[in-house]
Amino acid sequence: MLFAVQCYNPSDWSNKRTVKPYPRAGALPDSLSTPAFSNLIRELSETGGSFHSTNFTSNESSYLHPFAVLRERHVSGGVYVGVGPEQNFTYIAETRPHMAFVVDIRRDNMLLHLIYKSLFAQSSDSAEFLSRLLSKPLNRNLSYLAEIFKGGPVRPWSRSESSVATLIAYFDGIDPDVKLYERNLRVIKSHLHSYGIDSMEDMKAVERVYQAFFRSQLDIQYDLGTPGDATFNFPSLRELILAETISGEQANFLADDSAFDVVKKLHGRNLIVPVVGDFAGETALRGISDYVRSHDATISVFYVSNVEYYLTTTTYREVQASSGSDRFDISQYFTNMPSTEAHDSNGSDRSTFTRYFDNVSSMPIDESSLFIRSYANNQSVNMMSHPRRIGDLPFTSFAQSIARFTKDDSWRSLEGYDQYIRLVTDGIIDDYVVPSYEEPLILHLGTATSRAFPLEYGHLDEMEIAVNVLFDSNGIVDSIWTKTPSAHPALDSIALESVGRFRLMPTMGTRLIVPQNTIFKYNFRFTSRVNSPD
Numbered sequence: 336m337l338f339a340v341q342c343y344n345p346s347d348w349s350n351k352r353t354v355k356p357y358p359r360a361g362a363l364p365d366s367l368s369t370p371a372f373s374n375l376i377r378e379l380s381e382t383g384g385s386f387h388s389t390n391f392t393s394n395e396s397s398y399l400h401p402f403a404v405l406r407e408r409h410v411s412g413g414v415y416v417g418v419g420p421e422q423n424f425t426y427i428a429e430t431r432p433h434m435a436f437v438v439d440i441r442r443d444n445m446l447l448h449l450i451y452k453s454l455f456a457q458s459s460d461s462a463e464f465l466s467r468l469l470s471k472p473l474n475r476n477l478s479y480l481a482e483i484f485k486g487g488p489v490r491p492w493s494r495s496e497s498s499v500a501t502l503i504a505y506f507d508g509i510d511p512d513v514k515l516y517e518r519n520l521r522v523i524k525s526h527l528h529s530y531g532i533d534s535m536e537d538m539k540a541v542e543r544v545y546q547a548f549f550r551s552q553l554d555i556q557y558d559l560g561t562p563g564d565a566t567f568n569f570p571s572l573r574e575l576i577l578a579e580t581i582s583g584e585q586a587n588f589l590a591d592d593s594a595f596d597v598v599k600k601l602h603g604r605n606l607i608v609p610v611v612g613d614f615a616g617e618t619a620l621r622g623i624s625d626y627v628r629s630h631d632a633t634i635s636v637f638y639v640s641n642v643e644y645y646l647t648t649t650t651y652r653e654v655q656a657s658s659g660s661d662r663f664d665i666s667q668y669f670t671n672m673p674s675t676e677a678h679d680s681n682g683s684d685r686s687t688f689t690r691y692f693d694n695v696s697s698m699p700i701d702e703s704s705l706f707i708r709s710y711a712n713n714q715s716v717n718m719m720s721h722p723r724r725i726g727d728l729p730f731t732s733f734a735q736s737i738a739r740f741t742k743d744d745s746w747r748s749l750e751g752y753d754q755y756i757r758l759v760t761d762g763i764i765d766d767y768v769v770p771s772y773e774e775p776l777i778l779h780l781g782t783a784t785s786r787a788f789p790l791e792y793g794h795l796d797e798m799e800i801a802v803n804v805l806f807d808s809n810g811i812v813d814s815i816w817t818k819t820p821s822a823h824p825a826l827d828s829i830a831l832e833s834v835g836r837f838r839l840m841p842t843m844g845t846r847l848i849v850p851q852n853t854i855f856k857y858n859f860r861f862t863s864r865v866n867s868p869d
Contacts, residue, residue: 363414363433363630366604373531376445379622380611383442391447391547393422394557395640395709396570397725397732399580399587404734404764405429405636410705413635414627417707418614418642420447422575425587426707427601428594430636435601436623438612446527446537447544448609453526455602461589462502470516470549471506499590503573507553516549568729581725614642615687620694628699637698637737638707646688647755688746688754696741704737710759723763734764800827 367375404410406429415432417423423437437448458464466473520542527533527541548555553573570578576587588594601607612619627634698704710721710731721731739762746754805813815831 363627363632364606367606369529369605372605372608375608375626376610377531379436379608379619379626380445381440381613381616381618383445383611384440384613389547389558390420390441390444391544392420392555392557392572393575394569395422395730395732396568396574396578397709397728397730398422398425398575399578400725400732401707401734402429402580402584402586403582404705408703408705408764410635410703413633413704414623415636415638416620416623416634417636417638418640419638420444421451421572421588423638424451424598425594426636426638427607428588428597429586431597432601432635433632434606434608434627436608436610438610438614438619438623440611440613442537442611443540443544445609445611446532446540448607449527449530449532450523450541450545452530452602452607453523455599456526457522458599460592461499461595464595465502465506465589467515467519468548469506469552470511470513470519471509471552472512472515499576499585499587502589503553503576507573511549511552516545520545614639614694615646615690616694617690621697624694624698633699633701634704634737636705636707637695640709641711643688643691643708643758644711644755646691647758648751692741692744692746695737698737700737700741702736702738705764706735706737706740708733708735708759722760733759735762736764802831 411431413432415423415427415430415435417426417435417437418439419437423435427435437444439445454464454467457467462473465471523545524538524541527537532538532541553576554571556571557569576589577585578587580586585591586594588598598607610619610623614620624634710733712720712724712729712731723733724731740758743761746757749757800817802815802817804815817827817831
């Protein structure tokens, strides 16, 4: 969940509620009534944060890679806890938990999941689900389809065509229908009213979220909301649905009706509970742990994405407070990364990450309980490539033991980014082999703006420079060169200088082995933000 940065009002930060312990209740429920479902959301939720970005879809193109470990270890049952939007459904379909909670600091994410819940209730399979999500007709008569078809053969969707690629191609072939959108939105709002969501503010947010899918369709993707978005290789919803496991299998929850049915049935029994919560807060994770423990159950999977990055480094809340401005400068965020300190309700000094660690330590787990983590590769000059990176994928997703994390507090001796790197490189489960590539690893190293080069180059809208780097056995740059120099030597020199400051070993952990005689390619993209001179 890259860049899902937490932001609080100072007044919200102190507005913490204590969760009352749940009485012992035996096994997890087979279903929840609608009132019980709504009450559970309210009891566990905290005050939501505000964001500069739009995160209605995952941005982790590698989200299926941990499937090898999940399957090798036969992970199933228990309680699933996750964060973010639709990728949770795929993990839920694979691990088949008895119950699931999705915790996210953004209230919009809770509303998005309730929208999805409504769509699942109305849909019998993946095709009907996508039809309602995108407001595009399915199995309508040919004359009606002919009016809105973009091109190609005009035909209704056939249930015999089970390929998800064929399904995507079908929906790519027709335009959305505003009448379907309006009808679907009315049904969604009706469902949300039954869940206790009825404020004008929430209903406006529901419209905004659902309209985003109507406007962008399968091209919808994570939107950073700041200049320079084009430098980030965020996958579209289309790409996420068609993504593959390491072994080449399409395993999205919409790629197979049996996977879709797992999620649909859990939703039908009100057992996927969206919660507004901060991983370092005092209500959401603690309350979920208490609830699961009271039902003599354990948490089998905790999908944390890359939220821990923000818990170990400067948070958006603190950067915003220090700047005295409501505007957020992403470059400021990544160039100021000390460890985060905050005071808890009794005045003692506890870092944000310590509060999170205590929350995880309170979870009812066993030795088989797993984290699913995701690391963002090279999205800024301060974020380097993960040693398990596959090809040039912008994310690396992997599984680690929760029990090992709670028993080993060696991270306490580290600060900020070094602390985070320890988390994402130590104890990765090696039940699968990362495929090898003949081509050198390509690392996309952020963006240099026009402020970094002379004004006379301001007429350049965008320019990319490839720099080759050879490391020695200690992970230190041995030599750097450009195979094909650009037309602007100043840009080449800046790229070379940036790589020259890069040392692989300290940023990615001492266990990293640098391949001998392997040339790493770094792509620098320069984007002009000044007008060309008259």
